Amino acid sequence: PLASVTVPRFHLDMPSSNITSITEFVVLGFPGLQPGYNGPVSALMFFVFLAIIAGNSFILILVSKERCLQKPSYLIYCNLAISDIAFATTTLPKMIARYWAEAKTVSFTACFLQMFLVHFLGSVNSVLLMIMALDRYVAICNPLRYHVFIKNSTILALCGLAWLICLFLMALLVYQAVSLPYCSSNVIVQCYCDHIGITRLACENVKEVQLTAFIVAMTILLCPLAFIIFSYISIIISVFKIADSEGRYKTFSTCSPQLFIIGLYYLPRCFVYIANNINLTISTDFRILMIMLYSLFPPMVNPLIYCFRTKEIKDTLVRRWKIRKVGTVAGIPVKFWIRK
Incomplete structure (x- = not known):
């Protein structure tokens, strides 16, 4: 379906000057x-959009309704879900309209606003992944002090700081560009x-x-990545010290999907x-395909990897299903069973 073509260039009949003469862009x-x-x-893009919105919204609703899930790790997942929903809403509707209605x-x-949101939300995700690695590092490498260092208030403060720092940095870049x-x-x-x-x-x-x-991009990417690499190396070393082979397998099975994402x-x-x-020559279509892959695939599978695979969420969903089933059979309103 992809063919080699010459990219058209649209010019406005205005003299080149220091004053912007463009009023709209062609994507x-x-x-x-x-x-x-x-x-x-x-x-395909519409399906991806629905999958991102449905999966991440479900996580937000479930965590907000279940007190047993309102823990540090799930608060990080909720921040990640908010960022993923915002990114999908920022990019996909316009992309769908581009191919559906030309x-x-x-x-x-609007173009500069979209640029700001795209890079802002991408930066937030990078820092959130670092906070997630910190949570896993303390939980596995120093479990006795986990509840001392990692609290809901601590995680909320770190996540809030991530949003604020990225907001400032991306606003600076957009100001320079505009x-x-x-x-x-x-x-x-x-x-x-x-950008x-x-x-x-x-x-x-x-x-x-x-x-x-x-x-700025390398700082916001490489600094969190360096900490993530350090934390997961420490986790792997700690896992190998576990005598129980079942315990090692369980820890690796928890961390491996996260490492993939x-x-x-x-x-x-x-x-x-x-x-x-560095002006490395790569196919334009291949470059865009890579950008689409790393931009849209993680938000789509994050709910499956970070939440639906966890034992607590599985147990919560099973418990809610049993309560609903028993309540329906007995003729008792489901809300009564949930309150009990």
């Missing part, structure tokens, strides 16, 4: 995708508005702006950022 999407595949692609254009302001003059091409070779795609369209040298963005989140991101800054 190109996959440049090599043939029109006949627009329907299946939009349907709605390619987006206003200048201050540039845009008076030439208005085609963004991407499925949504992102690299937009700043490449500026009418002046943007090396300083892109270098600042690269430094962490690897999928960080490694392609770092590759794309580095490739763009």
